[in-house]
Amino acid sequence: MTKINSIAAALLLCLGGSVAVVPAAAAAEKCPIEKRKSKAVGQSASKKVQKSFEAYTEGNVDEAIAILLEANPKNDFDKAYIDRMLGNFYAEKGQMGTAVKYLKSAVNADILGGVDHAQTLRLYADLLIGEKKFKESIPMYYQWMEFTCKEDPQVYKRIGIAYSEQKEWDKVLEVANKGITLSEKPDKGLYQMKLTAYFNQKKYKQAVEVLEVMVPIFPDDKRLWVQLAQFYLMTEDYTKSLATYDLAYMNGFLETAGNITRLTQLLAQNGSPYRAAQIYTKHMKSGLIKEDEKSLTTLAGFYHNAKELKSAAKTYGKAAAINNSGKLYLRQGRILSLDGQHKAAITALKKALDAGVKSPGEAQFELALAYLNQKQYKSAYKYAKLAANDKKTARSAKSYLAYIKEKARVHNVTL
Numbered sequence: 001m002t003k004i005n006s007i008a009a010a011l012l013l014c015l016g017g018s019v020a021v022v023p024a025a026a027a028a029e030k031c032p033i034e035k036r037k038s039k040a041v042g043q044s045a046s047k048k049v050q051k052s053f054e055a056y057t058e059g060n061v062d063e064a065i066a067i068l069l070e071a072n073p074k075n076d077f078d079k080a081y082i083d084r085m086l087g088n089f090y091a092e093k094g095q096m097g098t099a100v101k102y103l104k105s106a107v108n109a110d111i112l113g114g115v116d117h118a119q120t121l122r123l124y125a126d127l128l129i130g131e132k133k134f135k136e137s138i139p140m141y142y143q144w145m146e147f148t149c150k151e152d153p154q155v156y157k158r159i160g161i162a163y164s165e166q167k168e169w170d171k172v173l174e175v176a177n178k179g180i181t182l183s184e185k186p187d188k189g190l191y192q193m194k195l196t197a198y199f200n201q202k203k204y205k206q207a208v209e210v211l212e213v214m215v216p217i218f219p220d221d222k223r224l225w226v227q228l229a230q231f232y233l234m235t236e237d238y239t240k241s242l243a244t245y246d247l248a249y250m251n252g253f254l255e256t257a258g259n260i261t262r263l264t265q266l267l268a269q270n271g272s273p274y275r276a277a278q279i280y281t282k283h284m285k286s287g288l289i290k291e292d293e294k295s296l297t298t299l300a301g302f303y304h305n306a307k308e309l310k311s312a313a314k315t316y317g318k319a320a321a322i323n324n325s326g327k328l329y330l331r332q333g334r335i336l337s338l339d340g341q342h343k344a345a346i347t348a349l350k351k352a353l354d355a356g357v358k359s360p361g362e363a364q365f366e367l368a369l370a371y372l373n374q375k376q377y378k379s380a381y382k383y384a385k386l387a388a389n390d391k392k393t394a395r396s397a398k399s400y401l402a403y404i405k406e407k408a409r410v411h412n413v414t415l
């Protein structure tokens with residue numbers, strides 16, 4: 001939007017008389033903006049313009065508009081000039097639809113002085129973007145560049161926005177690259193535009209290349225580190241994804257439970273389950289990761305992979321208790337048995353049966369083995385027989401029945 005100072009400067013020039021922008025001894029080829037001479041509005045229109053401008057500078061925008069609406073311009077130039085002023089004033093009031101109407105009229109007249117026409121073109125294009133008239137805005141921006149003989153990276157960015165809204169991703173990439181080439185300093189918005197275009201085209205490897213350029217340029221942008229790690233995941237480059245997540249974590253850039261979880265999962269999958277458990281526990285204690293059945297089950301899995309059986313069993317038990325999960329009690333029982341804690345395993349496995357499991361034979365067979373290790377052959381035989389009735393464990397359970405019978409006979413135990 002044109003500010004008071006720029007409007008004032010433009011109006012004072014015109015009210016003061018005719019000003020030639022192009023020197024008399026000009027080169028053969030001049031830019032259109034330099035060829036377009038500026039001139040003053042007619043006498044009758046000049047009075048209205050002067051009065052309107054005075055009202056505007058005093059902060060009375062509504063009065064300034066009312067005065068211009070009363071004007072009766074005698075020629076095309078005066079009309080275009082007044083339309084331009086009205087467009088600016090309505091834009092300042094936030095009445096963008098009306099502003100667009102008047103600016104369009106001023107642009108189409110194609111008669112204003114060089115600077116005024118250029119400013120009107122630019123504002124008109126910007127307002128079209130704001131009004132979601134993306135297709136119409138693009139030729140206006142190109143007209144502005146052609147008229148001023150300037151290639152502006154910010155204009156290319158605006159064109160990129162318009163193409164993005166129309167999902168014309170190849171054109172987005174074209175203008176974003178032009179803007180990046182022209183920018184004196186790296187423009188994050190233009191790079192982000194390229195990234196979005198590649199993402200929407202499902203060209204994830206190219207998106208990675210963009211991020212690999214962006215991260216060193218904008219190293220303090222936490223979001224870029226996370227995006228790069230995520231795109232490495234999408235391209236199945238798990239080693240680089242882990243390295244990037246890890247660097248981001250060490251720099252304090254991972255601030256969500258989801259990102260901490262992804263880091264720890266990658267650590268666990270790549271040979272560092274104990275470090276994964278340490279990091280996950282730290283952020284569970286801090287409250288970043290909510291302590292619930294799901295998170296405790298994840299943590300227990302890390303401990304299990306790290307062969308920290310006592311911690312794994314304890315954590316599975318804690319997770320199971322939240323919603324009385326038979327499945328998790330079964331996991332706890334199995335790990336306790338693996339750790340040689342058969343008595344504790346029996347307690348957990350009975351909880352699994354009481355809570356309900358999809359295949360009861362799994363818990364019954366584990367109970368049979370736990371009792372067998374405790375040399376409680378009668379109980380072992382009882383649960384092995386029960387497990388033999390479950391299709392999932394029938395074969396394994398039946399193979400143990402004869403063994404348990406023999407053990408009981410040797411130890412003079414009646415089954």
